[in-house]
Amino acid sequence: MQKIEAIIKPFKLEEVKQGLAEIGSFGMTVSEVKGFGQQKGHTELYRGAEYEVDFIPKTKIEIIVSEEMAASVIETIEQKAKTGKIGDGKIFVYDVAQVVRIRTGQTGNEAL
């Protein structure tokens, strides 16, 4: 099994979710993160002082999938999250040693 971790622009989440729903039924876990990269931040003003804020709000999606599905999931995320502008984000893939579904105790692909 593999973990696919995508850092995307927050407003793309809904689209990615729907895209994935079309190619199958996947569970996923989502969190809010702040990203730093080539996309430049913005200036904030407080009582006349200027602050450069480098961190940009991003959304992290984590999906554990079977090896077979990995490629199509990655492709779907790539398509749906893309705007073509800087800061679209990354997809990171990791190997997963084991998966357990807490409710049933099932393990491996069955637990997904």
Add this chain to the structure above:
Amino acid sequence: MQKIEAIIKPFKLEEVKQGLAEIGSFGMTVSEVKGFGQQKGHTELYRGAEYEVDFIPKTKIEIIVSEEMAASVIETIEQKAKTGKIGDGKIFVYDVAQVVRIRTGQTGNEAL
């Protein structure tokens, strides 16, 4: 070493923490996430409009443990986080290449 990542129902955190304390002393890192899976979301009403909200608040626990301890940690989480109802969550296990304790510079199992 292995990383054990568990997505659980938020109100089970305390129980899991105590369960783990019983089998040994583990550090852990916890964050709030939103989950999507078989458990269905809820409807929200705003000025008469209905919205389906699919994402459900979950808590993510990350524990890095030595290979030997992994099994009993997984088992404990499984027991303590279980309600038997849909949405109990998953446990994912990954291999860890290296660990460093920042304060001392210790590495490997010593750093845990």
Add this chain to the structure above:
Amino acid sequence: MQKIEAIIKPFKLEEVKQGLAEIGSFGMTVSEVKGFGQQKGHTELYRGAEYEVDFIPKTKIEIIVSEEMAASVIETIEQKAKTGKIGDGKIFVYDVAQVVRIRTGQTGNEAL
């Protein structure tokens, strides 16, 4: 490629970021987490009742780097995040199977 995940004291984030900027240009993803470990928590009072709060606010930094850069990134984080007091945090290193830059479709080291 490797993922370097560091759990640090929140007020050290800025320093770590600057330290990394000095040894190269790295993207990173940051999130707020709560940590549990040897560092002891604090007591909170509510209407005379005392509560022990074990979880301490921490910041998680995730950086995916090429194998070559990993060591120097780890070292920099170690230096910059260190206060010498308990609770300075950990660095965890994982192997990364694949990286994709969503905007361009580039993969591997090129995507970083």
Add this chain to the structure above:
Amino acid sequence: MVFSTKMKYVLSSIAQRIRRCFVFTGLLLGPLSVFAQETGESIKTAAVETVNSGDTAWMLTSSALVMMMTLPGLALFYGGLVRSKNVLSVLMQCLISAGLIGVLWVIVGYSLAFGGEGKFFGNFQYFLLEGINPDSVSGSIPTYVFVMFQGMFAIITPALMLGAFAERMRFGPYMVFIGVWLLVVYCPLAHMVWGGGMISQWGAIDFAGGLVVHMSSGFSALAAAYFLGKRKGFGHEHIMPHNLPLTIIGAALLWVGWFGFNAGSELAADGTAGLAFLTTQTATATAVLTWVIIEWLHRRKPTVLGAATAAVAGLVAITPACASVGPGGSILVGAGAGILCYLAVTLLKPAIGYDDSLDVFGVHGVGGAWGALASGLFIADFAATDAGWGGQVWIQFQSIIFTAVFAIVLTLIILVVLRLLFGDLRVDEEGESTGLDLTEHSETAYSQEA
């Protein structure tokens, strides 16, 4: 024919039926009182009274201030103290108190409290404010203003109770509960104390509502907390306030609004109103100071929630006493409130083990009783009564006991009946752990955008 005349006809025939029905209830409640049946008699206020614009200005202001105590004052004070999954349910319970009681009050509540000469409760002569018009005068203010000022008291009092059973009661039963409670507990007490009934005949001092408002809600809250049972997780989970700044805003607005509550109870802008304003401020300040010092000594840290709680405790305690004690007396009232309420909340509650979630009993019940006693205990020369010092203290004591018993017994009866009608008054376990906002109102207080 003007529309409203037709409407009035329809409404008054409804009124007739409702009266009959209440009279019937009255018969059932017969042992308690000879039910005052005269209706339609002309309003009590004499024709010679004229409106004083200054007094009216102050009473309009005071009415608005007391409204502000419930919304947003109390709503925020309580709202900040619950977990974020329940904050909306608390706000809603305050809102609906204004909605429901706001209507009930002009229909029957005012009449039940201030109509007729009954010993225990009023009558239906002012059903839908019949016989009152813009020219009606009460004392030196328009009667409509008096009705509204009192109406604001009627709105906040039931809402005070919700803190006792916050985070678990179903919304429907709650609505019915406060409506019935108003008619069965509040209006009779208001009549007995302020409407010329039994307790006022005893000669009890209750200037702005230590008995009527705070003891009634505080002791009823205790009964309700017992009846509904503890929150899931109470005692072993950490159940913490989700947003203390909200609570502080609420406490602050309660404080500000309370000047209308207390100094407004003079029904005029005069020296006594000035006294009530001053003692309110001084007692509250003293309570804050006292609590902070005690907590510092007892727990090594003074908390802001403690200070805010103390402010409310001080305000509660000075409520009945604000016009019968002087500046020095108000300091003692405030200090006493700080000490007693601190003990009630910190030691009494864990000792007995009930889950009065937001300490309604500890603050309003205990504080109100203390204030009612102190009204006699520290009575100033200029407020001396015929009963003499000892006599007055005894009267106060009797009134306190009566009010406590009355509130507890009737509240329990109401709740038993409601349980028979509605089944469980609590949301189910699942609903409680999801939170009342979603379960009862399909809403989330805070949301993050994409």
Add this chain to the structure above:
Amino acid sequence: MVFSTKMKYVLSSIAQRIRRCFVFTGLLLGPLSVFAQETGESIKTAAVETVNSGDTAWMLTSSALVMMMTLPGLALFYGGLVRSKNVLSVLMQCLISAGLIGVLWVIVGYSLAFGGEGKFFGNFQYFLLEGINPDSVSGSIPTYVFVMFQGMFAIITPALMLGAFAERMRFGPYMVFIGVWLLVVYCPLAHMVWGGGMISQWGAIDFAGGLVVHMSSGFSALAAAYFLGKRKGFGHEHIMPHNLPLTIIGAALLWVGWFGFNAGSELAADGTAGLAFLTTQTATATAVLTWVIIEWLHRRKPTVLGAATAAVAGLVAITPACASVGPGGSILVGAGAGILCYLAVTLLKPAIGYDDSLDVFGVHGVGGAWGALASGLFIADFAATDAGWGGQVWIQFQSIIFTAVFAIVLTLIILVVLRLLFGDLRVDEEGESTGLDLTEHSETAYSQEA
């Protein structure tokens, strides 16, 4: 020579030029009215009038209460309903309404609304409040107090509209829009209804501003929502309120402040003020109750946002009617507001498909029109007019139609002109998705510290 005399000289020569320039505009607007050109005549208030301290006390208080309606009331009510990336922009739009209109009002606004005898609008005789001093009296209160009370109305009315185009309008054009709208839509309407102009000559009842404040802003808001177009994502994305407790605080403060708005409109502390206070409370309570029940039946859950919206709807509807209906009538006004505004927001809006983001039209437009009609429909005996029941209803109906058309047409003209001047009135797509707080103000509402 005292400094202010010199300054007055400078300012009045500026005044002369501005007057000329306005006279010129007046000529352009000629078809609408014979522009009242007499300036410098002495103020209307007769020398024999004296100040009543009680009335003055109430009007000072009322003015402060109405200010509280905009800031923080309305600001929070709207601020909580937008996404967190836009909350500051909403607060800023309210703040600048106080800033800009606060200045404009004393310069020309008051004079345009309350100067002279024009049919459609006032004149420039009170430019910079010329001729008014601390001794000037209007009715039984100082003229300065009347100016300020009315000024608070002028501040809130344009701000009401911002809900219609929240989360997308650029700040610069917004500022110009509300400034122009004040002079072109609000002041003329205020003059026509309250300043002795056409609608008041018809004999319309609009005690506290159903036409002038709520219909004017509500219908203008509808026009603006159409003109500016929908928010990006409207209809398919979940666009949810980011902080409902803020919204509830706002609604509560609106409720409290509204007592100044309505009962203050009597300009005295008397029985009619008492009536207005009472009907305001009763109608609002009824609206809340009605909405909660309807929503419960229709959607199976009563929501707190619904209850808060209902409160505002009830307050809006009773505004014109508060002194012409009795307690019973106010219940009908409130119930009607609950029903009609619920339908407007829940069914009408999705049916037609405009994006009036925070339902300004559904609440203020519909509620205001209903209230204006109800002012005649449920008129009480004590408020009977010469026109008779039917006649009065007809007058009300005419005034409603006139106001709706007047507001929509003029608002559209203003917006067309502004688009010619400023280009797009909306922020660009990127800016809209980043949020107006950062895009327009370089600020973030909430930040987490390191």
Add this chain to the structure above:
Amino acid sequence: MVFSTKMKYVLSSIAQRIRRCFVFTGLLLGPLSVFAQETGESIKTAAVETVNSGDTAWMLTSSALVMMMTLPGLALFYGGLVRSKNVLSVLMQCLISAGLIGVLWVIVGYSLAFGGEGKFFGNFQYFLLEGINPDSVSGSIPTYVFVMFQGMFAIITPALMLGAFAERMRFGPYMVFIGVWLLVVYCPLAHMVWGGGMISQWGAIDFAGGLVVHMSSGFSALAAAYFLGKRKGFGHEHIMPHNLPLTIIGAALLWVGWFGFNAGSELAADGTAGLAFLTTQTATATAVLTWVIIEWLHRRKPTVLGAATAAVAGLVAITPACASVGPGGSILVGAGAGILCYLAVTLLKPAIGYDDSLDVFGVHGVGGAWGALASGLFIADFAATDAGWGGQVWIQFQSIIFTAVFAIVLTLIILVVLRLLFGDLRVDEEGESTGLDLTEHSETAYSQEA
């Protein structure tokens, strides 16, 4: 014997001792003044004065409004500006100001400010408000009301300072600091300006407290900011407001409450109160507009924090001047406040490099001084004084210099003494980085439930 008589006996013997002890202090402070030792003389207010209910109504309202300025107004304004780990500490510091000063004021503060005929400070004749009762009258209002109105000023003034040393001062020393500061800086200044002392003899205009309230706190704040030193990380870390909506609510409630502050300072509901209300509104609106425009030009974006700061700056500046300038003059006062405070906050502070965390000096110090000057500079014909235009400006100038020096010097002396008594007045490094909420109060403002 009524209880309170006994208590009075006990308290007055305590009073005797305290008086002696103060007299001793007075001897130490001898060079400053001949200490007024007459005690027990009858209150100054003549028997012939009668209470005017309208004036009283307005003053009761004003007192409540000024209380609202501190709680929740100022508490929120400051609370939103700090980091979330320190928000409770700020709220607590405001609460305890009400608690501590609220008690101190009726014990000795009022007497020190308004007792006797001293040149620099009052006496102890009104210790625990001795000799004042519900029938006592001051001008046309009950003396108790005057005491309370002034008491609200005494509560907010020390709290204003806390912005200067927010996020680092220990709570214990803070409490002692504000208590001592009240007696040593505030009461004498109030006496000198309003109690018949030196500055009032000079003929200075300070209608509602430019000198007494804003300059005194603003310049003391500057001294305290220097004395306590910068926050850890100041200058290189991003220290940002954690919740701007809270700050805006606070600013809005300050604005609303300020009408009581300024128009209430007339102590009557009359034309001058109307003027003060109007100039307050106009100056504030102008300040907002001015700041927004300057910031737009200077930084390309107008900020909402800027607008809110400007509102406070405008309110501060018009405070002393509100009854001596006309509408035109108030526009100039507001514009000046917008410009000068903008410069102070944006350019002066970074240039000099002190860490006045929430800009108390830039807003209250600079704004107060400007307003005090402007009170003479733009004096209206109807307010002309015997001193003539130039003479009055000179008097204002002198008073400004005196107040600035007096406040800075005495504050530094107090702080030096406190450091000797308490050791470090700041929390330690660890505590500062954890945040004062946990370190000093064992609380967390916001918490997420399980």
